[in-house]
Amino acid sequence: MKEISMDFFRDEVRNGFFIPTAVKQAWAAQLQVLxxxxxxxxKHDITYFADWxxxxxxxxxxxxxxxxxDMDICMKREDYTRFKEAAKTELPKDFRIxxxxxxxxxxxxxxxxxxxxxxxxxxxxxxQFHNFPYIAGxxxxxxxxxxxxxxxxxxxxxxxxxxxxxxxxxxxxxxAQPVKEANLIQLExxxxxxxxxxxxxxxxxxxxxxxxxxxxxxxxxEESDRMAQIFPWGLLGxxxxxxxxxxKFVRLPFENxxxxxxxxxxxxxxxxxxxxxxxHKVWSxxxxxxxxxxRKNLQAVADFKLPEFTFDKAMLRQNTKEMKNSDxxxxxAAEALLNIEKLYKxxxxxxxxxxxxxxxxxxxxxxxxxxxxEAWTDNAGQRTGKxxxxxxxxxxxxxxxxxxxxxxxxxxxxQMKGEQHPSAKVCVAALEKYCEKxxxxxxxxxxxxxxxxxxxxxxxGTQAGTSQAVWTDKIQSESDLYGCEALQQAFVQMxxxxxxxxxxxxxxxxxxxxPKRWKEMQALYDYYRQQExxxxxxxxLPLFAKNLYGExxxxxxxxxxxxxxxxxxxxxxxxxxxxxxxQSYEFAAIVIQNPYDAENPYLTVPPAYYAKQLQQYTDCxxxxxxxxxxxxxxxxxxxxYGLKYSLMMPGAMYADRILIESPAMKALFVNHLTAFAxxxxxxxxxxxxxxxxxxxxxxxxxxxxxxxxxxGQTPPKKKLLYCIGxxxxxxxxxxxxxxxxxxxxxxxxxxxxxxxAVCLYPYDIAAxxxxxxxxxxxxxxxxxEYQKNKGIELLTKNVFNINDIDDMTAYYGSPSPLIxxxxxxxxxxxxxxxx
Numbered sequence: 001m002k003e004i005s006m007d008f009f010r011d012e013v014r015n016g017f018f019i020p021t022a023v024k025q026a027w028a029a030q031l032q033v034l035x036x037x038x039x040x041x042x043k044h045d046i047t048y049f050a051d052w053x054x055x056x057x058x059x060x061x062x063x064x065x066x067x068x069x070d071m072d073i074c075m076k077r078e079d080y081t082r083f084k085e086a087a088k089t090e091l092p093k094d095f096r097i098x099x100x101x102x103x104x105x106x107x108x109x110x111x112x113x114x115x116x117x118x119x120x121x122x123x124x125x126x127x128q129f130h131n132f133p134y135i136a137g138x139x140x141x142x143x144x145x146x147x148x149x150x151x152x153x154x155x156x157x158x159x160x161x162x163x164x165x166x167x168x169x170x171x172x173x174x175x176a177q178p179v180k181e182a183n184l185i186q187l188e189x190x191x192x193x194x195x196x197x198x199x200x201x202x203x204x205x206x207x208x209x210x211x212x213x214x215x216x217x218x219x220x221x222e223e224s225d226r227m228a229q230i231f232p233w234g235l236l237g238x239x240x241x242x243x244x245x246x247x248k249f250v251r252l253p254f255e256n257x258x259x260x261x262x263x264x265x266x267x268x269x270x271x272x273x274x275x276x277x278x279x280h281k282v283w284s285x286x287x288x289x290x291x292x293x294x295r296k297n298l299q300a301v302a303d304f305k306l307p308e309f310t311f312d313k314a315m316l317r318q319n320t321k322e323m324k325n326s327d328x329x330x331x332x333a334a335e336a337l338l339n340i341e342k343l344y345k346x347x348x349x350x351x352x353x354x355x356x357x358x359x360x361x362x363x364x365x366x367x368x369x370x371x372x373x374e375a376w377t378d379n380a381g382q383r384t385g386k387x388x389x390x391x392x393x394x395x396x397x398x399x400x401x402x403x404x405x406x407x408x409x410x411x412x413x414x415q416m417k418g419e420q421h422p423s424a425k426v427c428v429a430a431l432e433k434y435c436e437k438x439x440x441x442x443x444x445x446x447x448x449x450x451x452x453x454x455x456x457x458x459x460x461g462t463q464a465g466t467s468q469a470v471w472t473d474k475i476q477s478e479s480d481l482y483g484c485e486a487l488q489q490a491f492v493q494m495x496x497x498x499x500x501x502x503x504x505x506x507x508x509x510x511x512x513x514x515p516k517r518w519k520e521m522q523a524l525y526d527y528y529r530q531q532e533x534x535x536x537x538x539x540x541l542p543l544f545a546k547n548l549y550g551e552x553x554x555x556x557x558x559x560x561x562x563x564x565x566x567x568x569x570x571x572x573x574x575x576x577x578x579x580x581x582x583q584s585y586e587f588a589a590i591v592i593q594n595p596y597d598a599e600n601p602y603l604t605v606p607p608a609y610y611a612k613q614l615q616q617y618t619d620c621x622x623x624x625x626x627x628x629x630x631x632x633x634x635x636x637x638x639x640x641y642g643l644k645y646s647l648m649m650p651g652a653m654y655a656d657r658i659l660i661e662s663p664a665m666k667a668l669f670v671n672h673l674t675a676f677a678x679x680x681x682x683x684x685x686x687x688x689x690x691x692x693x694x695x696x697x698x699x700x701x702x703x704x705x706x707x708x709x710x711x712g713q714t715p716p717k718k719k720l721l722y723c724i725g726x727x728x729x730x731x732x733x734x735x736x737x738x739x740x741x742x743x744x745x746x747x748x749x750x751x752x753x754x755x756x757a758v759c760l761y762p763y764d765i766a767a768x769x770x771x772x773x774x775x776x777x778x779x780x781x782x783x784x785e786y787q788k789n790k791g792i793e794l795l796t797k798n799v800f801n802i803n804d805i806d807d808m809t810a811y812y813g814s815p816s817p818l819i820x821x822x823x824x825x826x827x828x829x830x831x832x833x834x835x
Contacts, residue, residue, distance in 0.1 A: 031255060046079045059265055127548070164212050227243050277831075510536070520624060589618060633668070721758075
């Protein structure tokens with residue numbers, strides 16, 4: 001099966017709708033089933049194509065409709081028959097075809113390819129389907145040819161409905177035996193069939209369903225100009241679509257693969273939905289998501305409660321025991337600085353006591369002439385001009401201790417912050433300056449005990465006087481306090497530096513887990529960076545896959561692959577997650593995006609970064625809910641379901657603040673949190689939940705409006721994205737290329753005010769199946785000529801996955817998922833007239 005990248009399973013917001021990992025798991029399982037269907041169809045030259053919500057999602061979204069979770073495909077009757085025959089022997093182990101012949105209570109004229117016959121928690125299955133134990137399937141609908149004559153078609157539909165009615169009454173046991181027999185005889189005579197009376201009611205019903213299908217398939221292709229799904233729509237009078245719509249197909253991007261759709265998909269969708277790019281988010285189908293129905297059925301028969309996250313009041317800050325680590329960088333540095341200060345003051349006090357001089361910043365002492373003279377006399381009481389040996393040794397020992405503790409503090413700061421960190425650099429520089437002054441003081445004190453050498457060739461008196469002068473020069477004089485003033489200045493500077501840069505500086509950590517979602521944190525990051533004496537860092541967290549038992553399954557290759565630091569803006573203060581011991585720091589705030597802790601069904605951040613742990617390292621743990629989600633109400637059941645994963649999770653429970661985007665959503669969020677945690681917690685949530693703007697003290701509208709048309713200013717050049725789709729070429733490639741030229745000629749008439757960018761859809765022209773190689777080359781050549789002569793911009797990369805459209809003004813051309821992005825940004829988007 002085609003590999004599905006781990007990034008696919010990340011929580012995501014599409015078109016204002018939140019999609020959690022749990023729904024992505026269901027999608028992924030269906031994509032794996034689709035891969036199996038694709039393999040069989042390619043082998044046997046069988047054509048299938050997207051239908052219903054799947055064709056809408058393919059064209060409009062490039063994948064699933066965000067608030068839908070099933071997949072529908074369609075086949076013409078002849079392909080459907082051949083596929084079912086091939087599937088009997090070519091489906092993988094545990095895969096099944098569900099239809100009325102092989103599945104109980106599946107009385108439908110469609111088939112479902114399923115990855116299992118039951119919910120499966122076997123390790124092999126869970127590994128293959130990314131921890132998704134539920135049955136995942138794809139419905140295959142059938143297209144049949146309709147009679148050109150409407151009366152004939154009506155007659156055929158009446159026959160089919162009669163056969164089905166007889167079958168259903170027999171299956172349900174609601175028909176008397178004589179009536180049953182009469183109906184069977186009548187059908188045998190009319191359709192030249194023989195029914196085995198020894199069969200039970202279910203199997204007679206199966207034979208009648210086969211007969212009904214034979215009647216649905218009885219119109220030859222050459223006698224028809226339209227096609228439809230006869231059950232149920234044809235039976236309800238629907239006349240289907242022109243047969244020619246299903247003659248040619250194109251493959252469009254769909255999640256991690258491509259999906260065949262009729263080449264004239266725009267006309268088909270317009271016929272079904274009119275303005276199909278206008279989003280109407282409605283839900284009236286099965287349980288959302290579909291696997292919740294299976295989960296309810298499993299719970300009904302299980303003799304234990306299925307695992308599910310539940311609230312515990314101990315998670316709230318006010319109920320959490322004090323578990324903070326005292327051995328933080330700030331506390332250790334403060335303790336080391338206190339030791340340095342004690343030793344410094346001890347040295348200054350000793351010097352003051354010995355010399356009788358008071359140094360600014362030293363402890364006052366009760367100095368007496370007696371204590372001073374004792375330090376400067378020998379054992380005989382004679383004044384020597386130098387400290388006693390004991391006093392000097394004591395002072396030198398204190399200085400050595402001062403230097404040792406200062407060096408240790410410098411090494412510790414470099415270890416915790418990194419040698420190149422700005423705070424570490426200034427602290428180490430201040431500590432080195434302090435150590436330098438300690439060294440100077442140490443040397444000067446050492447010179448006090450040096451005895452001047454006598455020169456016998458010079459008069460002793462002269463010699464003594466000269467030597468004494470040299471010695472005095474070395475130590476300068478008593479009044480300079482042997483380097484104490486310089487030492488005192490260095491100490492004060494060092495203390496202030498360490499306090500400002502390490503002990504009292506506020507640390508704020510942002511922990512994003514997806515570079516594509518960093519923009520949601522940018523405003524709050526900028527807010528904290530503007531705060532005084534605050535250091536803000538970004539610690540991008542990797543996501544790892546978990547196995548059935550919740551264990552991380554990642555080797556070094558996966559660790560390297562998940563290092564996405566290079567995908568974040570270059571100007572961020574980024575720190576590698578594996579180099580940080582969070583418990584070693586005291587944070588003013590920690591900001592998280594991932595709310596799951598261990599509750600995500602497939603992915604996890606490193607457990608050291610779970611909210612339960614982070615709560616211990618800060619008094620302000622902030623959980624930022626996904627942004628870009630449209631406002632919704634209790635009636636939007638698919639949106640409300642998403643709160644199970646975006647709000648009712650550990651990150652929100654442990655957080656001190658839950659930051660949301662829209663003030664209009666606060667009441668709904670508070671109500672759901674209260675229902676989840678208990679009525680007595682309502683005030684807690686009302687206090688916790690606030691908008692990002694309210695938290696940062698800003699108005700909801702930030703930034704200055706753009707002033708266009710000011711005197712002396714040139715209005716900005718507008719940028720138009722022109723999309724050329726493969727579907728335009730399905731009838732006549734030459735005509736389509738000429739139409740491209742006509743449009744570009746019009747668009748490039750105003751180069752001073754309009755910039756034209758061109759993209760293809762699908763984005764890689766090599767994947768276009770409708771065009772010949774020569775036709776593709778012709779189109780590329782035309783575009784290159786306009787690029788050279790008219791200055792158009794060719795977007796050769798996959799613009800659907802990048803943010804290039806942010807600086808574009810409008811969209812024109814073939815239908816593509818890019819239209820939704822333009823509409824979401826309130827920019828004009830128009831499908832070309834031929835479409």
